[in-house]
Amino acid sequence: MRKTRLDTDRIRAARRLIDPMFLDTPQYRCEALEPELGCAVSIKLETANPVRSFKARGTEVVASRLAAHGQPAVVCASAGNLGQALAWSGRDRGLDVTVVASRHATAAKLDRVRALGARLELVDGDHELARDRAADIARRDGVRLLEDSLDLETCEGAATIGLELVAATPAFDTVLIALGGGALATGVGHVLKELAPEVEVICVQPLGAPAMTRSWRERRVVTTDSADTIADGVAGRCPIPAVLDDLLLVADDAVLVREESIVAGLRLLLDHAGLVAEPSAALGIAAVLEDRDRFAGRHVATIVCGGNVDPAAYRRWVGAPRAGAA
Structure with missing residues (x-):
């Protein structure tokens, strides 16, 4: 059986090098989102630190x-x-x-x-x-x-999120992971495939920046001439071959979502979870919005991976909070 470039023992060792303020981020079931999404939802909140992202x-x-x-x-x-x-x-x-x-x-x-x-x-x-x-x-x-995603430290640092996901309760049966360069997806995916192989790993990318998803689907590097998405954190055009090789081993699916679904995800996170997320962090919510039937009755986890937004742009995307919002 082929293996990824990552190693679970090294990932555990990496935890000892990371300032504890970046570890053990909040993870909880967000019941307020569930009527809107039609499934049980757990959030892993990677914005609760001084740099407001998992990086x-x-x-x-x-x-x-x-x-x-x-x-x-x-x-x-x-x-x-x-x-x-x-x-x-x-x-x-x-x-x-x-x-x-x-x-x-x-x-x-x-x-x-x-x-x-x-x-x-x-x-x-x-x-x-x-x-x-x-x-x-x-x-x-x-x-x-x-080099983000190519250098193993970035993947194995991100993979420590996977250790925390696996250790937490309640258990979930699907994890939705933002896909850009691939460090987060391959890191978390590696841990889940080793320690919780029953969990489905689904990567999510914007339709306007689809290079890694197309590469995963065709099992070869596919580059694009441009990237056009508000999710700037995942707007790459040229996948790294070694990272794609890892992704092919750990991802069960890779899906593309529309910009309007990303914006709707941002609004839901704000109105029903009280979270300011950047567009990349709303990709998992967007995936559920676009395919509610697929996730109906399931328990999904999604990583809110960043919260660094331009205030003016964010106000344009989400508008005023809705009356009665949580």
Whole structure:
């Protein structure tokens, strides 16, 4: 039987390198959502930390190991959340952090990267161009290049969420995971397939940024010319072959959802769960909204993976809270 690049013992060891403030995030059954979705719903809330996303689980592992080996600098490309997380983890360990991002990335995320003390370089292009520029900087300066999803620390850091999902009660029979570069999906998926193989792993991606889902379906890397979605955290165009290989081993399904369903998911999370989520974090809710019959009578878990939003854009998406909202 083929195995992923990940290792469960290393994932358990990674927990010991992560600041406890990023671990054991709230996980609970959200009954207020259930009448709207027609199924039992558990939420894993990865926004309840200083960088408001799951990304710090991976950057804590990276920064800890860099500091331990006397490597003083690191560079990454980011749509915003990874950059914030790396800036936080690097600052606490005295690392020199450079983040490369698209000039069109969410302004609130970029502002937070700067506030955390990282050097921010902007490119006139999308995330794929930022990845190229980060690699150029790493070669030029001889520093560590952190490549999200390709580097195992990012996948195994994210996989610690899977350990917590498995340990919690009540049990669930399906987990819905936002799919972008693949660190979250392959990490959590690996743990579930090893420790709870009866749980169905479904990855969810926007219809406007479908590269990894198309690749999973065709079992080969499929790139796209563009990505057009409000879910900027998962808007990649060029899947990484090694990550796709892992995804093929752990995902039971990969689905695409429309933008209007993502917006509806954001509204439900706000109105019925009191949660401000970024679009990527609403993908699991969107998947249920688009296929209620599939999930009827089941208990699904979804990872609310980030909550960094541009306030003006968020107000446009969700509007005013509905009367009587929870």
